[in-house]
Amino acid sequence: xxxxxxxxLKNIQMKKILLPVxxxxxxxxxxxxTKLTDQERVIGALELxxxxxxxxxxxxxxxxxxxxxxSSPESWSIAxxxxxxxxxxxxxDQMLQESLKTPADPSKRADVKMTxxxxxxxxxxxxxxxxxxxxxxxxxxxxxxxxxxxAFQSKRKEHIVYMETTEDDLxxxxxxxxxxxxxxYQILMFISGHxxxxxxxxxxxxxxxxxxxx
Numbered sequence: 001x002x003x004x005x006x007x008x009l010k011n012i013q014m015k016k017i018l019l020p021v022x023x024x025x026x027x028x029x030x031x032x033x034t035k036l037t038d039q040e041r042v043i044g045a046l047e048l049x050x051x052x053x054x055x056x057x058x059x060x061x062x063x064x065x066x067x068x069x070x071s072s073p074e075s076w077s078i079a080x081x082x083x084x085x086x087x088x089x090x091x092x093d094q095m096l097q098e099s100l101k102t103p104a105d106p107s108k109r110a111d112v113k114m115t116x117x118x119x120x121x122x123x124x125x126x127x128x129x130x131x132x133x134x135x136x137x138x139x140x141x142x143x144x145x146x147x148x149x150x151a152f153q154s155k156r157k158e159h160i161v162y163m164e165t166t167e168d169d170l171x172x173x174x175x176x177x178x179x180x181x182x183x184x185y186q187i188l189m190f191i192s193g194h195x196x197x198x199x200x201x202x203x204x205x206x207x208x209x210x211x212x213x214x
Contacts, residue, residue: 034106034169040185044163047120047192052156055085055199058206059149063214067145071208078202079145080138085198086152087136092191093155095175099184104172111174111181119186122179123193126200156195163188 036044059067059078067079076084114122142148170185182190205211 034171048160051192051195058199058202065212078205081198081202083138083148086148089152089155096187099173099175104169106172112183113180120193124196
């Protein structure tokens, strides 16, 4: 009887040891939420803030004539670049929201072929010009330059706050671009790089020999 009691006690002790180990083992193979690292959060918020500031500095003090100047009939004016960025900021936000509606899926990480650095280098570069699709073409959607700028700034502010505060698992949600799959964090980085690309375009307009003096 004593031996049975001893054996029962040993079994209880063994279970106490094994149960936490088994739980940890099972959790290791279950779905896992991955928050942004502090570095990712800081870099993302800084990027979004920096390109917003870059744009506002480029636009500062421009007259209506300067905003609407075109270096050729086919090219965009600075005001049209602003409208395009306002349209894009909202459209890419919709892509972000759609990506977050599906469950986080770490198994799809292999579909993301570009690093953050490669993605930003590609979108920032003006070496290769790409014609935008019709929904992103400036067409007076917001009614005026001032309203276009207001729409852009409002959505950009939301994106900066979101990057600073979100607990969403951005690395395991995905969006589809013409060049391939990117994760939700990269959607936000793409938004920033896309802004820089078109602010450079604005600077090209300002550098035109026929750009109005005032």
